[in-house]
Amino acid sequence: MIYRKFGSTGLKISQLGFGAMRLPMIGKDKDATVDRKKAIPMLMRAYEGGVNYFDTAVEYCNQDSQRTIGDFLQLVDRDKIILSTKNHYYGEDKKVWREHLETSLRRLKVDHIDIYNHHGINAKKFTTAVQPFIGDWMQEAKEQGLIRHICCSFHDNNTFLRKLIESGYPDVLTVQYNILDRSLEDSIAYAKEHGIGVVVMGPVGGGRLAAESEVLQHLLPEIKRIPELAFRFVLSNKNVCTALSGMSTIEQVEENIAIASKETTLTADEKSILERHLLNLENMKNTYCTGCGYCMPCKSGVKIPVVFKLYNLGNVYGLWDLAKKRYKNLKERGRGADACTECGECEKKCPQHIPIIKQLKDADRCLTDD
Numbered sequence: 001m002i003y004r005k006f007g008s009t010g011l012k013i014s015q016l017g018f019g020a021m022r023l024p025m026i027g028k029d030k031d032a033t034v035d036r037k038k039a040i041p042m043l044m045r046a047y048e049g050g051v052n053y054f055d056t057a058v059e060y061c062n063q064d065s066q067r068t069i070g071d072f073l074q075l076v077d078r079d080k081i082i083l084s085t086k087n088h089y090y091g092e093d094k095k096v097w098r099e100h101l102e103t104s105l106r107r108l109k110v111d112h113i114d115i116y117n118h119h120g121i122n123a124k125k126f127t128t129a130v131q132p133f134i135g136d137w138m139q140e141a142k143e144q145g146l147i148r149h150i151c152c153s154f155h156d157n158n159t160f161l162r163k164l165i166e167s168g169y170p171d172v173l174t175v176q177y178n179i180l181d182r183s184l185e186d187s188i189a190y191a192k193e194h195g196i197g198v199v200v201m202g203p204v205g206g207g208r209l210a211a212e213s214e215v216l217q218h219l220l221p222e223i224k225r226i227p228e229l230a231f232r233f234v235l236s237n238k239n240v241c242t243a244l245s246g247m248s249t250i251e252q253v254e255e256n257i258a259i260a261s262k263e264t265t266l267t268a269d270e271k272s273i274l275e276r277h278l279l280n281l282e283n284m285k286n287t288y289c290t291g292c293g294y295c296m297p298c299k300s301g302v303k304i305p306v307v308f309k310l311y312n313l314g315n316v317y318g319l320w321d322l323a324k325k326r327y328k329n330l331k332e333r334g335r336g337a338d339a340c341t342e343c344g345e346c347e348k349k350c351p352q353h354i355p356i357i358k359q360l361k362d363a364d365r366c367l368t369d370d
Contacts, residue, residue, distance in 0.1 A: 001050025001261055004241045007197025009149050013242045015235055016260030017053035018046045021060040022246035034061050034068040042253050043072040049257035053242050055084040066107035086119035090129040097137055115172055116147035122156040161187040165194050172197040179233050192239040203234040203243040231259050236266040295346035303335040311363040327367040337364035
C-alpha cells in the first residue's frame with residue numbers, strides 16, 4: 001500500500017480508503033442489517049492490505065455501518081486506523097448535535113474520532129449554521145479530545161470551496177472528483193497549497209464508472225476495466241490524499257488494494273494520452289449542453305438539463321445502459337423529453353443557442369429502448 005501526507009494533520013494516509021456505505025446487507029427494508037459474516041472479512045482484508053482510512057456515517061447501511069466498523073475495530077490496532085465519520089445535524093440545538101457525536105462514539109466503540117465531518121456541507125449551511133454556532137461546538141469537542149480533526153463533506157461549487165479553504169476552518173475536505181466530474185480540480189490543488197488534506201469520494205462516479213463503456217474502455221488499451229481506469233485517474237492527481245471506495249464484495253477489496261499498491265498510478269505518457277482524450281470528451285459534452293439551467297423551468301415539466309446529462313453519458317462517454325435505465329425512470333415520472341410540447345420557450349433562453357427541441361427528440365430516441 002502507498003501512503004500520502006494527509007495535509008497538515010501529521011498523519012500518513014493510505015491512498016485507498018474504505019467507504020463503509022455499501023457494505024453487504026441481509027434482511028429487507030427497515031429491518032436490513034449489515035451481513036457481518038461478509039463485511040468483517042472484507043474490512044480485515046483491507047486492513048491487512050494496508051488500508052488505514054475507514055469512513056462511515058450515522059445513516060449508512062440502515063444505521064448499522066458505524067456499529068459494524070465498531071465491531072471491526074475490536075479486532076485490530078486502533079492506533080493504526082484513521083477513523084472518519086459524520087454529523088448531519090445543522091439545527092440550533094446543541095444537545096441534538098452532541099447526541100449525534102456521542103451516539104457515534106458508542107456505536108464505533110471508541111473514545112475519539114480522528115476525522116469528524118460536517119455531512120453534506122454547502123454555502124448556506126456553513127454561513128447560517130457552522131459559522132454562527134456549530135463550528136464552536138466542533139472546536140469544543142476537539143478541545144475535549146473527542147475529535148482530532150475537523151472535516152467538511154462537501155457538496156457545492158468551486159466558488160464556495162475556495163472560500164471554505166480560505167476560511168482556515170477545516171483540516172480536511174471530502175469532495176467529489178472523477179473522470180466524469182472534474183469541476184473541483186483547481187480547488188483541490190488550492191486546498192493542498194493551504195495544507196488541507198483532500199479525500200475524494202465517488203472516484204467511480206457513484207457507480208456510473210462501473211458500467212460498460214466502449215469509449216472509456218479504450219482510452220488506455222492496457223487498462224481493461226473502467227473502475228481501474230477511474231481509480232488510477234483520481235490517484236494520479238498528487239493533490240489527492242486518498243480515494244474512497246464503497247466496497248461491497250471481497251473481490252472489490254482485492255482489486256482496489258492491487259491498484260492502490262502501485263507507486264505510479266499513471267505514467268507520464270498515460271496521463272498525457274488520457275488528458276487529451278478527456279479534453280476531447282469534455283468539448284463534445286459542451287457541444288450538447290453545459291448544464292447551466294437557463295432553459296428551466298419547462299412549462300411541460302421536462303427536466304431538460306437532466307435529459308441532456310443522460311444523453312451525454314451515452315453519446316459522449318458510451319455509458320448507454322446506465323443512461324437508458326435512468327432515463328426510463330425519468331420518463332415514468334413525466335419528466336422525459338417525450339413530454340415536450342415544442343413551445344420553444346427554452347430555446348429563447350439558451351445562451352448556447354442549442355436547438356433544444358430537435359436534440360430532445362434525438363435524446364428520447366437514443367435513450368429509449370426499442
